[in-house]
């Protein structure tokens with residue numbers, strides 16, 4: 001495996017231990033700052049800016065985000081190695097978009113492999129070159145799919161989905177274990193047509209573990225006032241989304257979270 005970089009520091013904004021929904025076993029989930037997307041339903045707005053920023057929490061101004069070296073983060077994670085081994089767990093990188101700090105991610109992962117099971121949750125929005133360089137350091141990819149129609153994707157996420165589609169197709173044929181995650185947003189991406197378009201791309205992949213459907217979180221907007229922003233999603237938050245489980249019908253394990 002080619003070590004392509006030596007970026008000493010990244011910026012993260014949270015580390016959550018004992019996570020159980022971000023891959024197998026008991027995991028530590030690490031949240032990286034910075035995301036080039038602007039999903040209208042994003043519930044982690046403090047992860048969007050690549051820089052540390054102030055938030056108001058319980059009437060106090062607190063800094064969200066800090067620099068950390070790949071060495072220090074790896075040391076911290078390696079301390080729990082036995083817990084991960086006992087529980088068949090590991091670490092999961094999320095954000096923000098972890099691939100936004102891809103060099104730091106590789107620098108960190110190469111320090112903890114092969115001792116620890118590694119996963120990433122990603123929108124897939126990175127150059128194919130970057131995506132393919134990070135992949136060998138991962139055991140599992142949680143790949144979020146928002147919309148298969150490029151114009152709808154641009155409307156609700158801020159960018160088209162061409163690069164994401166390219167990376168998704170690469171992932172499907174790579175042999176790397178992956179989970180597809182679909183945030184279910186009422187009136188945005190909950191059509192049968194969208195689900196069938198997703199099914200069509202992933203159904204023949206041998207390394208697909210399952211599909212996870214993530215229900216829209218009605219408290220998605222809770223953190224926006226904390227960073228001085230208003231949450232004004234362009235869809236009806238109170239509507240009940242359609243659930244077309246075309247995946248189970250096609251023998252793909254599916255869970256709703």
Ligand code: SF4
Nearest residue numbers: 035037039042096123
């Ligand atoms: S990809 Fe994730 S972090 Fe980025 S805007 Fe969308 S939901 Fe938020």
